[in-house]
Amino acid sequence: MAYLRNLQTNDKLHLLTHHTFGRRNDGVDTFIDQAEVSKIHAVIEWNGQAWEIRDLGRNGTWIDQQKLPSAKNTALRTGQTISFASQTKNSWKVENLDAPANLLLGLNDSSITEKLSHYHLLPNSTSPLAALFHCGTRGLWILESHTDNNINSCSNETIVNHNDCISIGDHKWQLFLNTEQQQTLNITDNPSSIDQVAFHFDVSLDEEHTQLKLDHQYETIDLGERSHHYLLLHLARLKAEHANQGVDNKSQGWINNEQLAKELGIDVSHINIQIFRARKQIADEFPGATDLLQRRRGEVRFNCSQASISKGDRIESLCY
Numbered sequence: 662m663a664y665l666r667n668l669q670t671n672d673k674l675h676l677l678t679h680h681t682f683g684r685r686n687d688g689v690d691t692f693i694d695q696a697e698v699s700k701i702h703a704v705i706e707w708n709g710q711a712w713e714i715r716d717l718g719r720n721g722t723w724i725d726q727q728k729l730p731s732a733k734n735t736a737l738r739t740g741q742t743i744s745f746a747s748q749t750k751n752s753w754k755v756e757n758l759d760a761p762a763n764l765l766l767g768l769n770d771s772s773i774t775e776k777l778s779h780y781h782l783l784p785n786s787t788s789p790l791a792a793l794f795h796c797g798t799r800g801l802w803i804l805e806s807h808t809d810n811n812i813n814s815c816s817n818e819t820i821v822n823h824n825d826c827i828s829i830g831d832h833k834w835q836l837f838l839n840t841e842q843q844q845t846l847n848i849t850d851n852p853s854s855i856d857q858v859a860f861h862f863d864v865s866l867d868e869e870h871t872q873l874k875l876d877h878q879y880e881t882i883d884l885g886e887r888s889h890h891y892l893l894l895h896l897a898r899l900k901a902e903h904a905n906q907g908v909d910n911k912s913q914g915w916i917n918n919e920q921l922a923k924e925l926g927i928d929v930s931h932i933n934i935q936i937f938r939a940r941k942q943i944a945d946e947f948p949g950a951t952d953l954l955q956r957r958r959g960e961v962r963f964n965c966s967q968a969s970i971s972k973g974d975r976i977e978s979l980c981y
Contacts, residue, residue: 662762662776663712665743665753674753677839678761679706682745683718697746705737712737712758720746764837765793765827772832780944782937784832789937791829793821793836794944802838805956858953859967862894866973875946882946889935889942893954894970895925896963901979913981914962921961936961 663676674691683689685700693702702718713734716722722729723744729735739758745751763777772784782789791806804819804827821827823838859876871890875882884890900914922929940954947953955964968979 662757662759662764662774663707664757666756668742668752668754669750673756675764675766675837675839676705676707676712676761679704693745693751695746695751698751699746702745707761708734714743718746722746723748761839763839765834766837768826768833768835769831772834777836778945779948780941782941783827783829786938786941789934792937792940793827794940795948797948802836857967858947858965859969860893860897860965861969861971862890862897863971864891864894868972875943877947884942884946887938887942889939892921892925892932892935893939893963895921896954896961897965897968897979898970900963900981901968904981910981914964915957915960916962918959918961932961 665674665676666672667674677690680691681689681701681704682691682693682698683700683702684693684695684698686692689701697720699718699720703714703716703722705712705714714722714724714729714737715734716729716731721731724735724737724741726742726744726748737755737758739755741755743753743755765772765775765777765781767774777793780792780794783791783793791804793802793804795801796803802821804817804821806817806819806829821836823836825836827834827836857877861874861876863872863874864870868891870886871894872886873884873890873893875884896914896916899916903913904910916924918932919929922932927935936954936956943953953963953965955962966981968981970977970979
């Protein structure tokens with residue numbers, strides 16, 4: 662979350678991993694409209710361990726009133742003041758030198774600036790109305806939201822890019838993309854590996870408590886007990902039932918959200934919340950694997966090919 666503060670305007674300037682300054686409006690990250698500033702005057706960049714600055718301008722770059730050597734990297738420290746081409750104009754104070762991060766920049770009093778996770782619930786995880794996530798197969802950031810409060814309204818997916826504004830209710834952010842998505846498990850680079858994720862449900866005899874573990878290759882991940890695990894279990898059973906009935910794979914498991922709410926005995930308004938939370942919990946362990954729980958207009962389905970249920974002494978394998 663590295664940033665400078667403009668000493669003339671008091672605005673924050675968040676740094677890209679390779680951040681250029683200069684007078685060439687279409688060729689730099691921060692435009693400085695001063696005749697004495699070169700078209701590409703200086704660059705600040707992350708070297709993998711620290712931030713450095715390099716002067717490229719004809720009229721020089723200063724740190725704390727000391728002129729930098731031309732075309733040589735100089736380490737930055739918090740508290741320093743950077744000036745371009747003049748020691749009295751175009752000055753920035755170095756306030757934060759954390760490693761690069763993707764951010765949601767809050768644009769109003771209702772919205773805080775925070776680091777962006779690979780599957781981010783908006784406006785918060787307590788009452789999610791939308792999800793912002795990185796789709797590894799397409800290499801894009803996607804905003805998933807609903808057109809209104811109707812549980813069966815169309816689920817909209819919008820591609821969002823660096824500097825785009827995102828509005829959810831009274832909340833408003835700007836998307837600041839600074840790093841590529843690092844995947845702890847290489848699921849999205851190899852779509853077939855999604856089929857290697859096995860869901861293991863341990864449900865109590867009265868079906869009031871459901872624990873979930875995920876197996877992937879040689880790793881077992883314990884997701885503990887959550888209310889949305891029973892929703893996943895119900896969807897897994899439905900898909901197995903359709904498979905046993907001979908329904909084709911593309912059509913297996915789909916269920917209307919209102920019918921799902923009725924069968925689970927919960928209010929329809931909680932379905933979206935549980936779906937968002939379930940997808941986030943899975944994506945936190947398998948970045949980019951949002952397709953393990955699929956959605957389309959007014960419907961949802963379980964999309965894993967391996968699942969089993971333990972209920973007391975009985976173990977049930979679900980066949981798809």
